Amino acid sequence: MQRVAVITGASSGLGAELARALAGRGWRCVLLARREDRLRELADAIEADYEVCDVADREQVDAVAARVLDRHPRIGILVNNAGIPAGRADFLTVEPDVLERVFAVNFFAGVWVTRALMPGLEAAAPAHLVNMVSVAGTMAVGPYSASKHAQIAFSRTLASQLRPRGIRVLTVKPGYVETEGFPQRSRMGPLGRRFVVDPPFVAERVVKAIERGRGELTVPRWYWFGSAAQALAPGLLSRFVGGNLGR
Numbered sequence: 001m002q003r004v005a006v007i008t009g010a011s012s013g014l015g016a017e018l019a020r021a022l023a024g025r026g027w028r029c030v031l032l033a034r035r036e037d038r039l040r041e042l043a044d045a046i047e048a049d050y051e052v053c054d055v056a057d058r059e060q061v062d063a064v065a066a067r068v069l070d071r072h073p074r075i076g077i078l079v080n081n082a083g084i085p086a087g088r089a090d091f092l093t094v095e096p097d098v099l100e101r102v103f104a105v106n107f108f109a110g111v112w113v114t115r116a117l118m119p120g121l122e123a124a125a126p127a128h129l130v131n132m133v134s135v136a137g138t139m140a141v142g143p144y145s146a147s148k149h150a151q152i153a154f155s156r157t158l159a160s161q162l163r164p165r166g167i168r169v170l171t172v173k174p175g176y177v178e179t180e181g182f183p184q185r186s187r188m189g190p191l192g193r194r195f196v197v198d199p200p201f202v203a204e205r206v207v208k209a210i211e212r213g214r215g216e217l218t219v220p221r222w223y224w225f226g227s228a229a230q231a232l233a234p235g236l237l238s239r240f241v242g243g244n245l246g247r
């Protein structure tokens, strides 16, 4: 029987690329996002199924999860990838609706989707839960990074909780990646652009990390120095890169 992977935020960027990479390795993908035209196009191309779903809406998540579990009682991989930037927002001036939306999509959605699909992961164990966080989640640089901090805490907490149940949790922390929602290159000067990678680079490394059963992945690897610098000297790195990572 074909192994099943569910990927949220699969209509573009990292989610779409990850779906292509997993389909290329024989996984049957279930694609979740809001833009149906995009989902249909990708599903046709990689022989996947899809569900239109606003993952920040708990009722929609529960209804979609019930349909997915009906078709696929065993889910070998769940990737919580859907996410949005916060613009150049800071905590003192950001519109409350924007702040709530950023947390709803970047943090709460992963919690709701994981809870709703947990029976499928347990039925498929050994299985994998992948949370697409960000290196920004290891730094204190504004609302976006705060939402990703929360997602890291969720991911690492579940890593120890789910291991005895045969579910490995992978926390992925990408650096700058050029995507629709995060058009990094256009925001940077010539030097900064050299630090931006493309989705296939990240997707390939994520798939390898899943196959190796790893718990944490920083990609590209050298971004790890930024996280370490923040941990050792809180505030220093925030002052240095705050404007960019806080998107």
Ligand SMILES: NC(=O)c1ccc[n+]([C@@H]2O[C@H](COP(=O)([O-])OP(=O)(O)OC[C@H]3O[C@@H](n4cnc5c(N)ncnc54)[C@H](OP(=O)(O)O)[C@@H]3O)[C@@H](O)[C@H]2O)c1
Binding pocket: 008, 009, 010, 011, 012, 013, 014, 015, 032, 033, 034, 035, 036, 038, 053, 054, 055, 056, 081, 082, 083, 084, 105, 132, 133, 134, 135, 173, 174, 175, 176, 177, 178, 179, 180, 181, 182, 184
């Ligand atoms: N690009 C970067 O530099 C970077 C770096 C580190 C981490 N990340 C993280 O990587 C993940 C993917 O981002 P990306 O760069 O690939 O951006 P992207 O191309 O804009 O993709 C975001 C995806 O999330 C989906 N999405 C957004 N809100 C949603 C909602 N309420 N319900 C369902 N789906 C929703 C979008 O689909 P619809 O609009 O069709 O719903 C889209 O498929 C995010 O979690 C992001 O925080 C990105």
